[in-house]
Amino acid sequence: MVTSSRIKVFVRLRPSDTSSNGGGRGSSGIDIPPHLFGIDTISNTVTISATEGGGHGGGHGGYNPNSHNASLTPTTFQFEKILPPPTTNSSVYTLSALPLIRSSLAGFNATLLTYGQTGAGKTYTTFGPPAGASAYKERGLAARAIAGAFEEINRYKTVNEGMGGTPIEVRLSCIEIYNESVFDLLGFSGEDDSKDSGRDGGVPSLSLFESPSAGVQIRGLKMPLVNSAEEGLNLLFESQMNRAIAEHQLNDASSRSHCIFTFHFTVRNPENNKVTSSKFNIVDLAGSEKMVKTEAVGKVQRESNYINKSLSFLEQVVIALASKSRDHVPYRQTKLTHVLKDSLGGNCTTLMIACIWPHLSHLDQSLSTLKFAARMQTVRNKPTVNESKTNNVASVKLLRQIKNLKEELAFHDIISGRSGILYDEPDNKEMTDIRDRVRKYVEDETEVVEVRSLQHFRVVMGIMREMIVAGGRGGGGNTIMTPRREIVRGMGGVGREEKTSEDRTDMQNKGLFSAVKTEQVMMSPTSDAYLQKKQMRDIEEMEEERRVRSMPRASPAMVMIDNNNYSMGGTPPAKNGAERDRGMAELRPYLGGKDVLGKQAEFDAFKRGAGKSQAILLGQAKLEIKSKKTEIKSLTNDINYQKDRIDFLMSQLRESGLGAGASSPGSPTSPRAGDDPAKQLKLAKKTYRSKMETLTENKEELKFLQHQKAQSFNALIAAFDSWLKMKGGEEEVVEGLDEREGGGGDLDYDREEANDWKSGEAGGGDREYADEYYNESPRANPREAAAYEKAQHAARDKVNSRASRSAMSQSGEWKI
Ligand SMILES: Nc1ncnc2c1ncn2[C@@H]1O[C@H](COP(=O)(O)OP(=O)(O)OP(=O)(O)O)[C@@H](O)[C@H]1O
Secondary structure, three states: OOOOOOOOOEEEEEOOOOOOOOOOOOOOOEEOOEEEEEEEOOEEEEEEEEEOOOOOOOOOOOOOOOOOOOOOOEEEEOEEEEOOOOHHHHHHHHHHHHHHHHHHHHHEEEEEEEEOOOOOOOOHHHHOOOOOOOOOOOOOHHHHHHHHHHHHHHHHHOOOOOOOOOOEEEEEEEEEEEEEEEEEOOOOOOOOHHHHHHHHHHOOOOEEEEEOOEEEEOOOOOOOEEHHHHHHHHHHHHHHHHHHHHHHOOOOOOOOOOOEEEEEEEEEEOOOOOEEEEEEEEEEEEOOOHHHHHHHOOHHHHHHHHHHHHHHHHHHHHHHHHHHOOOOHHHOOHHHHHHHHOOOOOOOEEEEEEEOOOOOHHHHHHHHHHHHHHHHOOOOOOOEEEEOOOOOHHHHHHHHHHHHHHHHHHHHHHHOOOOOOOOOOOOHHHHHHHHHHHHHHOOOOOOOOOOOOOOHHHHHHHHHHHHHHHHOOOOOOHHHOOOHHHHHHHHOOOOOOOHHHHHHHHHHHHHOOOOOOOOHHHOOOOOOOHHHHHHHHHHHHHHHHHHHOOOOOOOHHHHHHHHHHOOOOOOOOOOOHHHHHHHHHHHHHHOOOHEEEEEEHHHHHHHOOOOHHHHHHHHHHHHHHHHHHHHHHHHHHHHHHHHHHHHHHHHHHHHHOOOOOOOOOOOOOOOOOOOHHHHHHHHHHHHHHHHHHHHHHHHHHHHHHHHHHHHHHHHHHHHHHHHHHHOOOOEEOOOOOOHHHOOOOHHHHHHHHHHHHOOOOOOHHHHHHHHHHHHOOOOOHHHHHHHHHHHHHHHHHHHHHHHHHHHHHHOOOOOO
């Protein structure tokens, strides 16, 4: 029997003031008098005092200490856990996301939601803090979950070693719901095909549909296969770089969208071959405060309306789910509740982290967050293992690929206004229709057979071949045979008469069929191998069909590119940074000779004025990267020194003739006279190991800093864009601003660093050395680290070049 369990709620309090250590009152980080806001981490309760009307003593907009309101009523809420400052993301991860990752790998769907007002710490919890010194140390739950998932998977693989095949498949996806449109943050097309939805940057809006077996699905969502934590982190970085950020009165970098980062696991149990398919969602909701508080206008007002609507329906859904007499749950009212349908009141393990900003001015928002959280934990879910109907991971993969390709083809048909195209194997009626047409074609030269897909073409050719084999043109209905009969007849020189399945069995029994080597004979049509082969063939055909359909048509942009020596109608070749810059310079005359230098001056002025704080943040990020690189370089030197020392000591010991304690006078690496080389060696190895560990940590930290820098740069550009518009600077902003200001300039240097690591000059080679000597399993493979570096640069280049293309194609707006 499936037992139900309540949705768990943790309450996390951010420090009220993050500028000082701990912030707020003393070290507690809570800036509200205890008689108004009290917490107890033993009983896990929060007691908050407010007026009957739901506000607090100060009324709307903040607590007023001069208001001596007598009707303050304390309300106590109890939750699963209260996490006050200075609880770290590491602890929050261990308590919340880690158990969910494990349960998801065991086949259960799981969801972790962060909820709360703007600035309360939702993004800090899920995706980590903005650029800064603590960025890596305080990395968010998503990054930790990626590392945690692969740790679990590697452990699982080690335990099940030798049980055959790769039993676990991991895919990642990331969507953003912004103004009631769903965007794939990993599915940038590179073209601006989303103008209608009012979203920038070439992100197509996706539609939702429900499948009876798989629940709510997102049409065309990209779910790249991920083979390592590094690949996963790379995708996480890419998705977050693409996330919309808009200026907001309460929080400069406030995210005005909901973001759902999802792990999709397919796991085969090697003992019984059963396959489970499950997912784990990490949801960063937009700020829950009501619009009136933000005094938003224009675009931000529109965003706030959508956020209010989706969160208010989220509340409606929760109320309906908690009610015993629920007959209708309004999931479909908003994209957010629709996407989360399976996670709220479904077969999912759900955990919510309610984020609170414990400051007097936010007491009313804290109360409303706690009320919502309390309602949430009354909802019961029934977690069940999601066993796949197909018994084979490869088949699950192939079926998904087929489904995606079919959707893609259907999409191409819609945009080109075609319908009724044959992609699947024809059913009986379709087969009869096609046969009739082909027969007419063969008998009457004026007839035409219109072939509209490769599958259609294959069927037509098959029918014609049947006719030819059966006795030539116009062979007539009776001579058309099934492929099975045709195979039988064509084999073993059994003559021209048709053979039935019974004949074949008979022949097989007599050994006459031994030469038959066709697929259909070798494999049972119901066997896994046969189905897989057939699926592979279907995929190849659909891929081919899709390739033919997606040949780019010449758009004005393409013609322009063509003028710059690219072939018309073809895909422009990939360019490196320098080539791209050259290409841009060549394109400028086509953009009407815009005042690029003028824009650069505007950008510089912006950085000195309105964008100063963001520019400073970016500058800080660059400085931190520089200092981290210096640290890594010096650490690498130390490591190389230790390496030499170990080599020397090893050779000393090997040459037993020299005896323990012998030294080579004058050598910088020689032990002191009288020292025991064995002891020295032990010490050197210990030092080497500990330095290698520090190096690995530093390299990880550097990657995070680089990512944060890229994010700061994107934020700066977005802010500059809005600033230009506000200022009435609607004139065209063309490519040519100093991109290197933010991040591009360092990219080459970063690439050099990555290459250094790869060649072992900066420590990568040392890792192998460590393996050789200590036979230890390394925490990170140097090749993987280098590949990760490369992939990370590629992700950044992708985003940067998309920005440039977008700027070009919109000829007038420089967008990220
Ligand atoms: N637990 C914490 N420790 C230290 N700083 C925190 C913590 N939580 C939040 N902050 C800081 O508070 C600021 C706002 O946090 P964050 O962006 O996560 O808020 P949010 O709830 O996601 O807001 P929004 O709804 O606008 O996305 C950030 O500068 C962040 O670094």
